[in-house]
Amino acid sequence: MSKLKRILAPVAVLLMAGSAHAATLLGQSVSASLSSFAATSISDPFPSPVVTFAGTDFTGGFTDVFDQTWAITVDLTATTLTINFSTPGDAGGNVGDNSGAAIIDLTGFSGLTTPLHLESYTCDSGSTVCGAFGPGPFDTITLSNSTTFDVNFSAIQNGDTYVFTIVPEPATWALLMAGVAFAGASLRLRRRFRLSPA
Numbered sequence: 001m002s003k004l005k006r007i008l009a010p011v012a013v014l015l016m017a018g019s020a021h022a023a024t025l026l027g028q029s030v031s032a033s034l035s036s037f038a039a040t041s042i043s044d045p046f047p048s049p050v051v052t053f054a055g056t057d058f059t060g061g062f063t064d065v066f067d068q069t070w071a072i073t074v075d076l077t078a079t080t081l082t083i084n085f086s087t088p089g090d091a092g093g094n095v096g097d098n099s100g101a102a103i104i105d106l107t108g109f110s111g112l113t114t115p116l117h118l119e120s121y122t123c124d125s126g127s128t129v130c131g132a133f134g135p136g137p138f139d140t141i142t143l144s145n146s147t148t149f150d151v152n153f154s155a156i157q158n159g160d161t162y163v164f165t166i167v168p169e170p171a172t173w174a175l176l177m178a179g180v181a182f183a184g185a186s187l188r189l190r191r192r193f194r195l196s197p198a
Contacts, residue, residue, distance in 0.1 A: 025112075025166070026054060035103045036100060036102050037099040038097040074106070082161065083161070112143060120162075
C-alpha cells in the first residue's frame with residue numbers, strides 16, 4: 001500500500017497545481033462597450049468597469065431604426081459567456097445590419113489564451129421570426145488581443161440567447177488524460193495488492 005501512496009502523492013500535487021491555473025472569466029476587472037449600426041441611440045450603455053461575478057454582469061440597451069427598444073444582458077460564469085437580447089413588449093422584434101446589429105466588446109481579461117466557442121443558441125418560440133437569422137456569422141469569439149473579446153452580431157431577434165464556452169487549453173486536456181490514466185493505473189494496482197482470501 002505504501003507503493004500506491006508514493007504514486008498518488010505527486011499526481012495529486014500535479015492535479016491541484018493544474019487546476020489552480022485554469023482560465024476563468026470570474027473575478028476579473030472588465031470593461032464592456034455596446035454599439036450598433038442599426039441603433040438611433042444607445043439608451044443604456046453598459047456600466048464599466050465591473051469585477052465579474054456569477055450572475056448578470058452587464059445590462060444595456062438601445063433603440064433601433066424601427067423604434068424598437070432592445071434590452072441586452074451579458075452574464076459570465078467561470079467558463080461561459082451568455083448574451084441575451086430582448087424587445088420587451090414586442091415578441092416579434094428583430095433587426096439586422098451587415099456591419100453589426102449589435103457589437104459587444106469586453107476588455108480587461110487576463111490569463112486567457114483560448115477562444116470561446118458557441119455552445120448553444122436559442123430563440124423565443126413565440127417569435128414569428130424564430131431562427132430566421134441563425135446564430136450569426138461566427139462560431140467562435142476569439143481574443144482580439146490578450147485581453148479583449150469582440151462579438152459582432154449581424155442580426156438579432158427577441159429572445160436570442162447565445163452561450164459561449166471556454167475551450168480547454170492543451171494543458172487542461174493533458175491533465176484530464178493524465179487523471180484518467182492515473183485512475184486506471186490505481187485500479188490495476190489495487191487489484192494487484194489485494195490480499196487473497198484465506
